[in-house]
Amino acid sequence: QVQLVExxxxxxxxxxxxxxxxxxxGRTFSSYAMGWFRQxxxxxxxxxxxxxxxxxxxxxxxSVKGRFTISRDNAKNTVYLEMNxxxxxxxxxxxxxxxxxxxxxxTGGMAYWGKGTQVTVSS
Numbered sequence: 020q021v022q023l024v025e026x027x028x029x030x031x032x033x034x035x036x037x038x039x040x041x042x043x044x045g046r047t048f049s050s051y052a053m054g055w056f057r058q059x060x061x062x063x064x065x066x067x068x069x070x071x072x073x074x075x076x077x078x079x080x081x082s083v084k085g086r087f088t089i090s091r092d093n094a095k096n097t098v099y100l101e102m103n104x105x106x107x108x109x110x111x112x113x114x115x116x117x118x119x120x121x122x123x124x125x126t127g128g129m130a131y132w133g134k135g136t137q138v139t140v141s142s
Contacts, residue, residue, distance in 0.1 A: 031141070034104060051119050052118060052124055067100070067113070107140050111138060
């Protein structure tokens with residue numbers, strides 16, 4: 020059974036940092052693109068960041084560019100999201116997702132989703 024399990028969420032003050040992790044199990048995702056989405060209360064789910072299968076390419080939503088960094092460790096079947104300079108508007112449930120194709124990752128069509136981890140940024 021394929022599973023993506025996120026961790027690392029929590030409550031942090033504005034300007035603080037958090038590091039999210041997403042551990043994949045059930046198969047090897049080293050040939051898959053991986054990424055993060057988020058959903059704030061009463062808002063649609065939105066793309067945050069994506070990384071290619073080997074970590075050689077990344078891209079970000081404009082709202083997080085320069086503050087968030089996505090990375091992966093294929094030996095551990097894990098993808099990370101380092102979040103710095105957090106703002107109250109970053110408050111959301113953050114979801115890990117994966118699919119084979121990297122290009123246009125932000126458009127969806129994911130093969131697998133995690134159940135999410137809550138990030139709350141206080142002002």
